Amino acid sequence: MPQWLNKWNAIGAKWLWWVVLVGIVAALPVMYARVQTETSADNYEIVMDYRDLLQVSSTQPNPQVFVQEQLKRLKDAGVNAMTVFESTLEELGWAGEINVYNATQAALLEGKLSPPEDNATYVVFNQPGDETTLRPIIEQAFARHGAAVTNWSIKGADGLRIDMGYDDALLRPMQPNPLAMKMLKDEGFNLVPRLSDRFPSFDAAEVDRWLSSFQTLGVKYVLFDGESVTGFGEGKKFDNLKTFSYSLKKYGIGIGMFENLKVPQRGAAKLANFLGYNAIRAHSVGEAEMTVIKKPVLEDRLILAVKDRDIRLLYLNAVAVKDTLKGKVSQPLDNIIDVLQGEEDGSKGVIAQLHDFGYDVGEPSAFKVHHAPQETLLRGLTMLAAITLVALTIGLFAPALLVIALVLGYIGGAGLYVVAPTLMVQALALVAAICAPTAAVVLLVKKLRTLRESASSPISVSRRIGGALLLFARTTVLSLAGIPFIVALLNHISYNLVLQQFRGVGLLHLAPIGLVALYVFLYGGNNTVVGNAKRILAMPLTVLWIVCLGVLGAAGLYYLTRTGNSGQVSGLEMQFRSILENTFGVRPRTKEFLLGHPIFFAGIFLALRYRWGSVLIIAGTIAQLSMVDTFAHIHTPLLLSIIRVLLGLGIGLVLGFILIAVWQILEKLYGVWLKRSGAVL
Incomplete structure (x- = not known):
């Protein structure tokens, strides 16, 4: 390597940290703007599925009275909105507005046998005054479904004959029931229509007419039912979505998007983009879950959805089930009401607890996006600093490559940003998130080696505790330097809405640990990296080593299953998490406070005297990277993540102090035992 390049690398390693600091400072206004965005919409809506309520009422002796009673109870408990699906003949039947018959039943009503060739569906209107509203809805819908609709009557009651099989006709979607919507509005509920993409073709004029009627009823958001949003299933997908978005914008209506679906609803991200992100996140407790979920679990789930994940629409379902143990039909409405308003023992319900956190039931709104002054320039400085941090981390392992890595990083980053800006910022955010804790811990290991080698005698316990505390603080601050890079680089409302996400969570959880272990075992000592590697590879492989490797592999596999939003959690741990949440209001991450930080702090203390203490530092790196990973959950409010860390x-x-105290006691006892046994410590 040329001498001049070594010189520049040595000088650069000292001054480039100032570039990193400039990038961190530049990111602070962007972070503040994100806090402003996240606090711009604190109302949330509790929505009950009205179709489910009708289905439950069909099991009651007087369905209509039951519905009215439950609507009042739900309203008093805090439910402030009802969702109304695209209506079906089955749902209109549950509501008591029509009777639906197959051909055999219709023939019996007429006192004759059904012709074998007749498999039509017959409808009778129960309320003559409602016929003028429902008849055109049914006629228009089934015309779109390709079925002929003709007049039919029985015993003086007007009705319709639909040229479609009974089972098929019951499921065909129609316009959301305007009679039900008006009734619910009069009862004081907000309305959240739930639309589908199940019609044979997208009829822009028809959908526009629906949205116009929704606006009259004060609708602010619509949800979607099925695999895709309205208008997605045609050949020219984006054209239909654009047309749909124009109508939504014309009537001031946004969209709600469900989280944690197995497959995200197709077209939702594109439609949200067309709407300028007039969108809110929704959390649903499914029908099957609601029948078995315990009250404390449901309570925690709803609170965490609003407080921890920027959810602004809580969607509740109910279904009647045959309870063979109790010998009756049961439904979860009582549980829902108790969870929302609290129980008779005086315990607070979901609504009261969320109010304490600053969230209130009301009409939700999309986040109002705030930007920092000169945000483009500030984010540009942050990008340069992030690339510099990556180069500095490379320089810790290969000092001769520092300047080369820096130059290539600047050139490559600029080129990738021109070609694929989203990919560039996501990749840079991931690499910066990996490099911050890696560089912090590697610098710690280097400092510990220097302190051990320079000490003429063993360092006293008090100095080791003080030194461990200072080194822990320094390392933590440097690890946290990765946070501003994540926040600034990925500061876009699409990340808050989880339409885009931080990529590479698994790599973030593994790479820093692996790189720190690589540095601990291969760097330092009298040998070169290659020499240390050869020495390790030449070590005899014993049964003990095989067992240790197996344990490490199992631990690593379990660790990976716990990363990300899909990590598996046991019932016992759920209870422990609930206790933490109720105790502190914000749950700290278990891998940090219970595992990583204590081991890391104790490892620094021990490494000031024993070389093997570095092994604990490797394990404790989990906490350093976990702090950074906390902020990779961009749908979690920034202030809450700060409190959690x-x-x-x-x-x-x-x-950690407790661990050190336990170690000191054991060390004293061991020393006493050695003296009594005649050995020399």
């Missing part, structure tokens, strides 16, 4: 640090340090 600070709680983890505080509790983790206390547990």
Whole structure:
């Protein structure tokens, strides 16, 4: 390597950290703008599925009275909205507005046998005054479904004959029932229509007419039912979505998007983009879940959805089930009401607890996006600093490559940003998130080696505790430097709405640990990296080593299953999490306060005297990267993530001091045992 390049690398390693600091400072206004965005919409809506309510009422002796009673109870409990699906003949039957018959039943009503060739569906209107509203809806819908509709009557009651099989006709969608919507509006509920993409073709004029009627009823948001949003299923997908978005914007209506679906509804992200992100996130507790979920679990789930994940629409379902143990039909409405308003023992319900956190039931609104002054320039400085951090981390492992990595990073980053800006910022956010804790811990290991080698005698316990505390603080601050890069680089409302996400969570959870372990075992000592590698590879492989590797592999596999939003959690841990949430209001991450921070702090203390203490530092790296990963959950409010990290640090340090105290006691006892046995310590 040329001498001049070594010189520049040495000088650069000292001054480039100032570039990183400039990038962190530049990111702070962007972080503040994100906080402003997240606090711009604090109302949330509790929505009950009206179709489910009708279905439950069909099991009651007087369905209409039951519906009215439950609507009042739900309203008093805090439910402020009802969702109304595209109506079906079955749903209109549950509501008591029509009777639906197959051909055999219709023939019996007329006192004759049904002709074998007749498999039509017959409808009778129960309320003559409602016929003028429902008849055109049924006629228009089945015309779109390709079925002829003709007049039919029985015993003086007007009706319709639909040229479609009974089972098929019951399922065909129609316009949301305007009679039900008006009734619910009069009862004081907000309305959230739920539309589908199940019609044979997208009829822009028909959908526009629906939206116009929705606006009259004060509708602000619509949800979607099925695999895709309205208008997606045609050949010219984007054209239909654009047309649909024009109508939505004309009537001031946004969209709600369900989280954690197995497959996201197709077209939702594109439609949200067309709407300028006039969208809110929704959380649904499914029908099957609602029949078995325990009250405390449901309560925690609803609170965490609003507080921790920017959910602004809580969607509740109910279904009647045959309870063979109790010998009756049961439904979850009583549980829902108890969870929302609290129970008779005086415990607070979901609504009261969320109010304490600053969230109130009301008409939700999309986040109002705030931007920092000169945000483009600030994000540009952050990108340069992030690339610099990556180059500095590379320089810790290969000092000769520092300047080369820096130059290539600037050129490659600029080129990728021109070609694929989204890919560039996502990749840079991931690499910066990996490099911050990696560089922090590697610098810690180097410092510990220097302190051990320069010490002429063993460092006293008090100095080791003080040194461990200072080194822990320094390392933590440097690890946290990765946070501004994630926040600034991915500061876009599409990340808050989880239409885009931080990519590479699994790699973030593995790479820093692997790189720190690589540095601990291969760097340092009298040998070169290659020499250390050869020495390790030449070590005899014993049964003990095989067992240790197996345990490490199993632990690593379990660790990976716990990363990301899909990690598996046991019932016992759910209870533990609930206790933490109720105790602190914000749950610190278990891997930080209970595992990573105590081991890391104790590892620093031990590494000031024993070389093997670095092994604990490798394990404790979990907490350093986990703090950064906390902010990769961009749908979690920034202030809440900050509190979560600070709680983890505080509790983790206390547990770390306890570990050190336990070690000191054991070390004293071991020393006493050695003296009594005649050995020399």
